[in-house]
Amino acid sequence: MGIVVMKFGGTSVGSLERIRNVANIIAKKKDEGHDVVVTVSAMAGETDRLINLLKEIDEDFSPREYDQLVHTGETASSPLVAQTLISMGYPAVSLTGYQFGMITDGSYSKSRILDIKADRIFKELEKGKICICAGFQGVDPKTDDINTLGRGGSDTTAVAIAAALKATVCEIYTDVDGIYTADPRIVKNAKKLDKISYNEMLELASLGAKVLQSRCVELGMNHDVDILVLSSLEEKPGTLVTKEDEEMEQVVVTGVVSDKNQAKITLTEVPDSPGIASTIFNKIAAENINVDVIVQNVSKEGNTDLSFTVQKTDLIRAKDVCSQVAKEIGAKEVLADGDIAKVSIVGVGMRSHSGVAAKMFTLLAEMGVNLMMITTSEIKVSCVVEEKYSELAVRTLHEAFVEE
Amino acid sequence: MGIVVMKFGGTSVGSLERIRNVANIIAKKKDEGHDVVVTVSAMAGETDRLINLLKEIDEDFSPREYDQLVHTGETASSPLVAQTLISMGYPAVSLTGYQFGMITDGSYSKSRILDIKADRIFKELEKGKICICAGFQGVDPKTDDINTLGRGGSDTTAVAIAAALKATVCEIYTDVDGIYTADPRIVKNAKKLDKISYNEMLELASLGAKVLQSRCVELGMNHDVDILVLSSLEEKPGTLVTKEDEEMEQVVVTGVVSDKNQAKITLTEVPDSPGIASTIFNKIAAENINVDVIVQNVSKEGNTDLSFTVQKTDLIRAKDVCSQVAKEIGAKEVLADGDIAKVSIVGVGMRSHSGVAAKMFTLLAEMGVNLMMITTSEIKVSCVVEEKYSELAVRTLHEAFVEE
Incomplete structure (x- = not known):
């Protein structure tokens, strides 16, 4: 059994009840014998609450102070998930971007990931611990300043960690259960796809399907990380975003x-x-x-x-x-x-x-x-x-x- | 003009309006020609909100996860103060415990300060910036883990920074305007003291006067840092906690x-x-x-x-x-x-x-x-x-x- 990276968005950790649900999903994965690393977003609404405080002070705020403020949302949600697992009897540690070695390029509010020095994660996994990593944040070692990755940054964090750990798969849990051939609210007969190629997903992402951010799909493609999109609310097979294969080429229109x-x-x-x-x-x-x-x-x-x-x-x-x-x-x-x-x-x-x-x-x-x-x-x-x-x-x- | 360290508690930064008031006090000090370093607590109620979330998960929570969670209160209030100053035209930077070099001993939730590597603060002061340091938090360099200092930790942070910077004075702004000879709610004729010795303040602190924590007074005494207790709500002379002098010895009972x-x-x-x-x-x-x-x-x-x-x-x-x-x-x-x-x-x-x-x-x-x-x-x-x-x-x- 290899390393599995799982990512949960803001809605999935939006309340303590939802966090318990997330902890159950993580615990099940651990019970299957995997080493588990998790990335979480801020609790739903928290990032907006912080941004609104800043905007109330000044619409034209300092990007540096924005990052210093806004990253606290993810920093706070990760120990809540870790504590829930610990209380269930699953050893876990929360890790900030600095602690799990997320090195960014120094540009505030839309930083790029330069490297992940994953020694700490490996050390914790060796001790049998589940790592709960704060998404969306990194540190520029030249200044010690905090950088955030921009909206959708937690997906990107998860795929980057999966690449750094050479994980088997990166599972992105959302409030939908996969990628569909069309928006099911518009098309009654829309079907869930079992898999889709990175390139198709990129076209769909930039074309308005809001499930995965383009950056995260690109990163997966460049580092050969399979991305599995799943629902955090019901147990169902999701959609695998992966390398193109012959089977995919048989289908003319995927979405x-x-x-x-x-x-x-x-x-x-x-x-x-x-x-x-x-x-x-x-x-x-x-x-x-x-x-x-x-x-x-x-x-x-x-x-x-x-x-x-x-x-x-x-x-x-x-x-x-x-x-x-x-x-x-x-x-x-x-x-x-x-x-x-x-x-x-x-x-x-x-x-x-x-x-x-x-x-x-x-x-x-x-x-x-x-x-x-x-x-x-x-x-x-x-x-x-x-x-x-x-x-x-x-x-x-x-x-x-x-x-x- | 030397370096002045100022500390504002949770009530003083409890809303954006109060933060504006705090920023005015800081700006005035800067205008007087001082280099200014500020320590802030979390916005009033925030620390309790975070602790209650954790307790709702498990009354018997992990002290490590407590620290990972609770320090975000101070981390978030400091950029709000910094941004307010920036918007007023006063260059400022918020700094986390890690960023301003606060090194702690690794014990969670009631850590002791081992050292402050103040290079970053000095560098920012040289650039003419006001430093807004998150109180109550430090990092154990052996593990990269976050440690909090326990209740009253922001006062201790302020005095420790003042000692590290050899500041002229550490000003603690609270919701009272100084130390009184007795609780004015009980004794109508209670008088505000102009000054009081460290030792007397220590006895009063441990005896139930809630203005200053014992730890912070001890630290001031050991490093010869004068502590001035002031109101953040009205401009009035406060009470100076300082070395004993002859004048003080004339008074038999101070409080x-x-x-x-x-x-x-x-x-x-x-x-x-x-x-x-x-x-x-x-x-x-x-x-x-x-x-x-x-x-x-x-x-x-x-x-x-x-x-x-x-x-x-x-x-x-x-x-x-x-x-x-x-x-x-x-x-x-x-x-x-x-x-x-x-x-x-x-x-x-x-x-x-x-x-x-x-x-x-x-x-x-x-x-x-x-x-x-x-x-x-x-x-x-x-x-x-x-x-x-x-x-x-x-x-x-x-x-x-x-x-x-």
């Missing part, structure tokens, strides 16, 4: 997703000269606005229309930036549209099956859905459509590609 | 205090043979019960009566232990009395003035107060009396010794 948190900006009659796109997107980037899909139409009379999507919450800021830029570069006008959604199909099988995109466009056309933007990668096709068609599109595509 | 949190146990007809007292008090100590006054009557027919006082909360446990011991050693019976109080007068002037104790006994006798136990030191006389006489005794003694 259908929509993302309604999208908005579209169009600059019309942009002079089509070198460096214009770079000017626009550098200004957008300088405002910390993430751009997703970018489409540029063919040039007509030396002018072109340029469209791109941003998060809905960034729409007003993005429009302001573009209005300024439009004047500078001599574009005609800036149009903003918040009523859009991005609908995507994902599957590694696309690589060896032709006509998938064409079939998707036909299906959407037959429903009378206008395609505003299209982007593709090797393993996905995304279409930006009017928001009101979003659910219908997902249902139809799921029926045609997945249920068929 | 009158009563402690109602006392209870008395009597073992009657204890066989008067060597080792009996040691047997009794070892068993009591093994139960972690602190004994205060001990009185043994003269032996009569080979038997003696032995009385001692404990904290009221320990009375039932102490009685249980004594009932067992009484059987073992052949004592007659165990009497318990919870309705007592200890009334004391304290003053370095007693050393050079005779008849003080006699005068105290006379005054109490004239009131018809029966003295159940008497203990004295060089600078104090304590009498255990019926609880109902406690206030009357304090008032009468204050009038006779202090107001005269």
Whole structure:
């Protein structure tokens, strides 16, 4: 039996009753003969409570003080889990980021993991102890300062620990029981996947499926760590995120997703000269606005229309930036549209099956859905459509590609 | 202008509004040209909230996990104070026990300070920053484990930092404005003292005046750190705890205090043979019960009566232990009395003035107060009396010794 790393999110440790449930899951794993290392998030609501205190002092707070404050949420939840296990007769120790050797790069509030010096974890495991590691936090040894990893940082912590320990598997416990072919609230016949490739999961993660953060999947892919997504509320097989295999390639479309948190900006009659796109997107980037899909139409009379999507919450800021830029570069006008959604199909099988995109466009056309933007990668096709068609599109595509 | 160390308790940082008030006091000190280092407690109620969570899991919790959990209270309050100062335009950094080099002895929940490696504090002060140090916590470098210092640990932290930095003064801000000759709620004419000697303060601290913990006064005495007790709520001169001087010796009685949190146990007809007292008090100590006054009557027919006082909360446990011991050693019976109080007068002037104790006994006798136990030191006389006489005794003694 090898080392198993388990991760429990904020909802799973949101109350002492839930923590008891988590402790039972951990104890069972230990009883099976595994060495067990656990990562926990802060109790649900605690991180927000701390951030709100800081924001009440100053919306424009110091990132260093943010990290010094916010990491206490995970630091406090881990000893509560450890104590529950100890009281059940399972020797356990809670460990802070500093104690389990989590070394980060010194950037506050969105730090990257540089290394995990796992000696302490190995020492505790040798003594037969279960290690409860505070997620989301590390220390920069150059300054002794605390760094947090950004939202979703506890998933990343778990996978990084699994990589450092060469663990058999990293189990991520959430409030859903796995990855589905579509959102079950939209598609009645959505099925849980037994497994999915890292690449497909990455496309799904960045496309709006909120189960796993992209960073954590990338880390798993780079270090060959299998990630098992499971429910902490009911005992059920979950979904394994793992290396691509032949079986996966048989399936053309693994999942259908929509993302309604999208908005579209169009600059019309942009002079089509070198460096214009770079000017626009550098200004957008300088405002910390993430751009997703970018489409540029063919040039007509030396002018072109340029469209791109941003998060809905960034729409007003993005429009302001573009209005300024439009004047500078001599574009005609800036149009903003918040009523859009991005609908995507994902599957590694696309690589060896032709006509998938064409079939998707036909299906959407037959429903009378206008395609505003299209982007593709090797393993996905995304279409930006009017928001009101979003659910219908997902249902139809799921029926045609997945249920068929 | 030298280094000033300031300490603010949990009530003083109990809300963001109170933290703003604290930040104003700190900023004013900085404006006066001092280098400023601050120690803070957890926000009022936070430590109890965390302890209650742990107790709800298991009353008999792991001391290690207690420390891992409870220190987060101070870790979280310090960045809130630092951020408030930063937002006011005063550069500040919060520092955890690990970051400001607080090295402790490895014993959980009641650790002793071994050393403070203050390089980081000096470096930050050189950069012109105000250091906000989390009180109550340190790290054992042998294990990297977190140790807390026990209740009142933030006062001790402040004095230890002042000693390490050779600070001019350690200012302890509380919700009272200094040390009084008696509790002003009991004695209308109680006066605030301008200064008091370490030794007198130690007697008062252990006698039930709750302003400063004994440990912190001892530390100040051993390292020659002047401690100034002040109010964080109003600007007033406080009381300086400092080395004894001639002026102090002129005053016979500096303060009158009563402690109602006392209870008395009597073992009657204890066989008067060597080792009996040691047997009794070892068993009591093994139960972690602190004994205060001990009185043994003269032996009569080979038997003696032995009385001692404990904290009221320990009375039932102490009685249980004594009932067992009484059987073992052949004592007659165990009497318990919870309705007592200890009334004391304290003053370095007693050393050079005779008849003080006699005068105290006379005054109490004239009131018809029966003295159940008497203990004295060089600078104090304590009498255990019926609880109902406690206030009357304090008032009468204050009038006779202090107001005269």
